[in-house]
Amino acid sequence: MxxxxxxxxxxxxxxxxxxxxxxxxxxxxxxxxxxxxxxxxxxxxxxxxxxxxxxxxxxxxxxxxxxxxxxxxxxxxxxxxxxxxxxxxxxxxxxxxxxxxxxxxxxxxxxxxxxxxxxxxxxxxxxxxxxxxxxxxxxxxxxxxxxxxxxxxxxxxxxxxxxxxxxxxxxxxxxxxxxxxxxxxxxxxxxxxxxxxxxxxxxxxxxxxxxxxxxxxxxxxxxxxxxxxxxxxxxxxxxxxxxxxxxxxxxxxxxxxxxxxxxxxxxxxxxxxxxxxxxxxxxxxxxxxxxxxxxxxxxxxxxxxxxxxxxxxxxxxxxxxxxxxxxxxxxxxxxxxxxxxxxxxxxxxVQQRNDVSHWRSSIKKVVLRSTRRETAINMEVDKHRSGLIAEFQKSNQSTLEASGDSANPDSSAQFRQKGDLSGEEKHASGKMNPSFTTGDAGCATFPGGSAIETSNEYGGDEGEAVNGTSDIRENGLDLNDTSSPAAEEDTAARQSYDGSTTDSTWNDEK
The missing domain is CATH 1.20.1070.10 (Rhodopsin 7-helix transmembrane proteins)
Structure with a gap:
């Protein structure tokens, strides 16, 4: 207007x-x-x-x-x-x-x-x-x-x-x-x-x-x-x-x-x-x-x-x-x-919900579990196959000994030696090629049944390191720690290791 x-x-x-x-x-x-x-x-x-x-x-x-x-x-x-x-x-x-x-x-x-x-x-x-x-x-x-x-x-x-x-x-x-x-x-x-x-x-x-x-x-x-x-x-x-x-x-x-x-x-x-x-x-x-x-x-x-x-x-x-x-x-x-x-x-x-990203994560977990199950089945099949081969070798050895084949007197020993070498090579191959599972992070499982449990030496949630005084702790702020940082360096250093290490690890690292 x-x-x-x-x-x-x-x-x-x-x-x-x-x-x-x-x-x-x-x-x-x-x-x-x-x-x-x-x-x-x-x-x-x-x-x-x-x-x-x-x-x-x-x-x-x-x-x-x-x-x-x-x-x-x-x-x-x-x-x-x-x-x-x-x-x-x-x-x-x-x-x-x-x-x-x-x-x-x-x-x-x-x-x-x-x-x-x-x-x-x-x-x-x-x-x-x-x-x-x-x-x-x-x-x-x-x-x-x-x-x-x-x-x-x-x-x-x-x-x-x-x-x-x-x-x-x-x-x-x-x-x-x-x-x-x-x-x-x-x-x-x-x-x-x-x-x-x-x-x-x-x-x-x-x-x-x-x-x-x-x-x-x-x-x-x-x-x-x-x-x-x-x-x-x-x-x-x-x-x-x-x-x-x-x-x-x-x-x-x-x-x-x-x-x-x-x-x-x-x-x-x-x-x-x-x-x-x-x-x-x-x-x-x-x-x-x-x-x-x-x-x-x-x-x-x-x-x-x-x-x-x-x-x-x-x-x-x-x-x-x-x-x-x-x-x-x-x-x-x-x-x-x-x-x-x-x-x-x-x-x-506000609780977790099944949104798209959550479903994607669930699908990934299902695929990983299927892969782990398939790996276990393959291991069982290999074990069963190794047993059949061993039985076949034993049967052939018994047949040769019963027939007394003099034309090739060392054939059974050679066959047994090849079978043993094959088993050793296969066992060595299993040790050289571990099959990692999808369980806990840092855990590697080998066909032979042994497992190596690794640890995160510098574990812990860095996001929690910013939590400070009670006034705005939930907002990720730390005000009082900044007043005299040199006096609290040792404490801050220990807190940064609290995620996964023990006191002995701290002493070793220090």
Missing amino acids: SLEGDSGLPSEDISSLTDAQEQALYIIAIVSALLSFWGSSNIIYMVLSSKKRSPYRRILLGLSCCDLVSSVAIALQGFLLPNETSQRVWAFGNDTSCTALGFLQQFSFSNAWYNGSLSLYFLLTVRFGFKEQQLARRVEPFMHILSIGYPLVTATIGAVMGVYNEVLVGMGCWVYDYPHGCGCNPEDGEDAVCCESIAISWVFAGIPAMIIFIVILTSNIMVYLHVRQTIVRSRAYLHSSIGASAGNQLNQQQTKRIKAVATQAFLYVASFLLCFLPTVLLRSLEMRHFHAEDEDTLYPLLIIVSITLPLQGFLNVLIYARPSYLVARKDFPDQSRFWAFRRALHGDK
Whole structure:
């Protein structure tokens, strides 16, 4: 519902988008908001249904609750705009609904504060070695107070002051045109009222956003440098203490454990930047005197904002479930990827099912069992055949001795010698060509009946090596082990051998 030039609005405030383009923006934003709503709801369910409590889980719980509010606000923003003054095609609201929408959108800024708190949490636990109890007592309360308190207070102040109006670039209601009809043009004379919207928007979101970005970038740079330094020191210690060969083996496992924590932190930061940077760019262009008449030029950016701004809850659930998903894929390789993702979300409640990959695995097992049965039958046939040959040789020998054949007195001995050689050759052949069965891994069965049982010297589940503290154990993270890796190298080395070796094997290897 684009307004014409006679609507009373300046030409620069009239949107250059068509109704179809506006509808496309609405639909895209609603789909992204629904995905985010689903993702945030799953995180809330997983955190509340788990018996474990930790600062990490409580921060994610707060972040997901704020994402729910943001998803609702973005899904409704196109409908809550004031119908009498808005030029948008699906505007059915009024000034009160616009004020409510502005309140929700300002409060939704709390998820940015929680992202900063999450980065600070990883910095304190990884870089400075804070324990869970210490962090929960000294730091976590201030994280929640600041992340919820500042957006809530500013949102309330904005609603009371009436600073929320419909923005002209993009869709929604926020700090704009306050006081209403303001403008400081010199030709308006002394009665002109200067707008305070820009100053208020800097206090409500601009300055806090800059602080949050600095905290996030600084925290992740420090975590990266610490992880890099820890890996170098661990490699040097392991090589000098237990030898290069075993040191390489153990260093790989400890490196995985350290990188798992850093990777999780970086993914949360990447999710936040992906969702908020397009919006920051759009508002920066708006302050650079881009108006509604330029929306057709900014339409690709508007599409990106409609996709990314509501999407953080969906991205966060993928990141939160990622370590458990990798463990499920390793523990249940026969199951599908979708099954592994459901397992990561809902845990042991998701049982194995007979999907296509499972049927393929079952067919392979049937074929292997048939092959083993066929091998056993062939062995029995060979044994029976050897018995018949022995009886035939014995019968011929008795016949020759009874006939007293003097023309070839050594024929029976030669025949017996050939038979013995044939049996020995066959027995030697059986030893040289073992027939492997499909039973336990590493077991080779020979026709002679002997078996060699091999063991996996470096056994154990490497996927379990990334499990660490109780706060996010089921998500495959280990935070406390990274604080002083050099002091725990010997313990990590022993744990990496726990899969299949005994203490004597450990002593020999060491």
